[in-house]
Amino acid sequence: MTDKKQFEEGLQERQKDVERVLRSYLPEKKGWQKTIFEAMEYSLMAGGKRIRPILMKEAYILFGGENEKVIEPFMAAMEMVHTYSLVHDDLPAMDNDDYRRGRKTTHVVYGEDMGILAGDALLNYAFETASHGLVETNAPEAAARAFQIFSRKAGVYGMVGGQVVDVERTGQPLTKEILEFIYTLKTGALLESSLMVGAALAGAGESDLETMEQIGRCVGMAFQIQDDILDRTSTTQELGKPVHSDEKNEKTTYVSLYGIEKAHKAVEEYSDRALELLDHIQGENPFMRELIGYLVNRKK
């Protein structure tokens, strides 16, 4: 078996594990508010790559974490936050996208009001799910610190902050500085958070948390620039969502600013830097190393 095949099997196994974890926390579809449970499941179980919870768990393992009752609710919570942001990003008043991951977007299926509420529900439910980890932990200080990072990186100093600047500046020429701000917050923050929360839950100290944050930042930049490249070079069928949407929305991207060639080079540099930083951490997690390479060379 080749290394590549072994990695891919390992990745699929972990994706299945995340699906199991997500299913175990999904609300039962009964009660007067059943529609929202259906909309949550529809958006959450649409088959994403599950990169964030996988990174979180690998970081947890890297720092010696062993309590599934603590890491799993945070893994589920992370994917819920990621999903809520997609549901709201797709709304007519935002990016107005009808397709996501090859399926109709949540508001197209359930109506715009339910699209707003499904996002709200997922965000609330993310924190509700993470709270199980707070209650179950034997290390309340580590869990509280992890929770603090989790909430901060999702909000105005993290992902939402990036969305705001992205929405506000669409159709305007962007400087490199603002583009990096948007990428770091909108895409990077949840990747930073995944690595940091996993590490924090396993009891990592502040200096290691900072290193994990920097790794996440590099992975986020590489990941987003790769997204720009794929939006320009891939097909709708391959990607499962409309391509050339950046052009359509008049978005400045790394590709529109620097061209494809420089974009490819930047992806490589950021991923090299992430791997270098990973060397500064004492433990060893070969899968995480390969995963970072995969994220950067992915085709969708």
Add this chain to the structure above:
Amino acid sequence: MTDKKQFEEGLQERQKDVERVLRSYLPEKKGWQKTIFEAMEYSLMAGGKRIRPILMKEAYILFGGENEKVIEPFMAAMEMVHTYSLVHDDLPAMDNDDYRRGRKTTHVVYGEDMGILAGDALLNYAFETASHGLVETNAPEAAARAFQIFSRKAGVYGMVGGQVVDVERTGQPLTKEILEFIYTLKTGALLESSLMVGAALAGAGESDLETMEQIGRCVGMAFQIQDDILDRTSTTQELGKPVHSDEKNEKTTYVSLYGIEKAHKAVEEYSDRALELLDHIQGENPFMRELIGYLVNRKK
């Protein structure tokens, strides 16, 4: 000084205290994402009654709580959750309201996309703010329990669940059962949560938490039915928001189902029940008792 005047002064003092707490947690209005900080402040500092954080603090005091660094972040978080729900409720795809508390609604001032993001930002920031309480506490188990209640009552088994059924059933005739479900979740859940979180943070046991939940439920029912009465009988000027909006939106309310007279009677019965339940708690908090009466007899 009459009792009534004394109560009103006490209430104003507490409202000012909540404003101080909210200001102390508001993000500084600087950075590329400044617009969202402005929109958060615009909606949060629009001068609501601040009932929920006041109830939370009084419950905390009732159970002997004394740590401001723990209760204050939760108070701020509660008002942020309440405010986010109003911002999203007012959106064009939801109730489509242009005015709230006598001022233009957030999406009217900042645009619909920023209205969605301002709500998301407030909800995220609520949990981020509450996390300070988790980090500062000397009683991590009590804080984790409080946090669990806080997140659950805001979500699909609480407020959001009520919003969903409310939105979905608008324009349809409602049974008494569904109407009570909506009122209990949409309005009651955050009032229950306020009382329960305050109590839980002060270390109250599960049986007392249940009593506080029941009190909150009664207050919620009385509060919402009073809202229905005011929507029918008050003026836009007095109320600071459009009246007769229930009729406009073809909403079944307690008043449309039972008439004004029975509605008044129900308000009285629910508030009496809340006060009876309060007698089951060992401590004594005369202000909370008066506050419950006030909520029920309010004119706006």
